[in-house]
Amino acid sequence: MDELSTRFAHGDEGVFEEVVERYSRKVYGLCYRILRDEEEARDMAQEVFVRVYEKRGKFGGRSALYTWIYRIATNMCLTHLKRRRIPTVPLEAVEGMLEAAPAGGGPDYSRLERAVSQAMVGLPPRQRAVFAMRFFEKMSVREIAEATGTTTGAVKANYHHAVRRLKEMLGEGGST
Amino acid sequence: MSARDCLDEDRLIDFVMGEVTGGEAAGIEEHIRRCPACRGRVESLRRTLDLAAMDRVPEPVPAYWEHFAAGVRHRIRSRAESRKRRIRLILIPGLATAAASVLIVLMLARGPVEPVVDVEAVVAEINTSAVAEEVLVEAAVDALLVAQFGEEADLLDNYLIETGDVAEIVTELDDEEERELINKLATIMESRGSAETIAGKECWS
Known part of the structure; x- marks a missing residue:
């Protein structure tokens, strides 16, 4: 586990901004590739990090931080797609x-x-x-x-x- | 070479992706060299993936990235306030009990077709978790709001999957609000009395 993941897993409040900085573009890209809609992807990318923040206490470091974030992003996008035609x-x-x-x-x-x-x-x-x-x-x-x-x-x-x-x-x- | 010797399409995909190595890769290369059919399939797969590589993610305007973190912070604050308002609705006499009924109706209505709500997991959670009642009540309040205001019922998914949410929200309440909430939950527990069921499963006793 890298330093950022370790700090995040240990509940370091200050690390969230770094996590956003490091993964925002990748998350936006993944959201776009799943949703195939630029506006929805922009909105969803921010929502993903809201969820990451809310769930930060659940990241135990058992998986890499980015796969954990990707899991949140994927779930949110797939759930979103279930609801739109x-x-x-x-x-x-x-x-x-x-x-x-x-x-x-x-x-x-x-x-x-x-x-x-x-x-x-x-x-x-x-x-x-x-x-x-x-x-x-x-x-x-x-x-x-x-x-x-x-x-x-x-x-x-x-x-x-x-x-x-x-x-x-x-x-x-x-x-x- | 006969058709039955031809390679499995999935294996060819792995091969084209560079995921087959060593002796097996050499064997596939040898087969492709001698088999026009498989050679054609490999060429078609390569062409497909070359085309797929052209897929581009549109780049948002620079302002989007400049304000990205601030936007996330704003949403976090708004969401926290919104949740706090919702949890306070529990404190309105009678609302939570009504909401719990709505939740059950909604869950039954969803039925087995779309297992967004994992009934088994919810039942297990209710039976074992210390925060289960709070989870149910908050989800119920959300469900009531959805029923009343016609919002999309995504709140149900959020709360019933991740039980820790409510524990976090409860920590945001001040002492007086927390006492009120505890009293209200106790009242709800008493009012339920007999066992109720969700989708035919006994969820508490």
Whole structure:
């Protein structure tokens, strides 16, 4: 456990500001990747740290501080998504965006990025969370299991499902 | 190479992610070299992940980060005040008892479809925890507020999952408020009398 985590675990009141400073951008990024809505992610990132503050007495140092914070963030985002109507993204919509990329003059990156973003929205929320932590945050399967409160087997299954789904939505259409 | 020798898709994903090492990785590479079908699948996976890597997180305006910590502090203060107001509602005669009924109705209404509230855990908590009554009462007050004002019922999740919340809130009350709360809880306990059930489970006796 690093010094910050140790101080946080021991209830050092002054350490909270440092925790916010160190993890706010990462938490915002994770929230965005799960919620896929910038405004909601900005709001949720702050709410996550409110919850971190309120629950600070429960952090016993059994897991790394950032996986504990990620767990709070993931739970809050997934709970939030349960309550809002999640837009479904038909496969054809993503394929259409990819096919509309110009044949000559190189790839249209903005269009590709939009297609990729739409494909991410098309993932079920938990798969989205696992994919974000594994692929973008480079967290280990064990760390993600801690952060999502599930097993390493479930994390692997979610990750594999996510990649297969993305491949279905992007794989063949991604060739330029 | 026959199709039945082809590699499992999940293993290929692990391979593309660099999670297969040593002799197994060498074996997969050798297979891919000789198997056009698996080679095509690996190329497709790599292309997929290359595209996924294009996914960007929008950067908020600088002011957002400049005021981030202050915003969190403001929310913490507001939340503490809000909770304190809610706990004070318990002190209004009759409200908590009514709220407890609403809580039970809400929990029953949610039923087994959406296990946001873990009934087993709540029952176990009520039977074993020193703060269980406070947890129930605060959750009940929140539930009553939700029922009355039509807010989203997220407060239920928060309080029934983390029982320590109420202990923290109670420490924020002054001595007089704490005495009133204890008296009120004692009254509620007496008024319950016989056993009640949540979703068919006996939760206290």
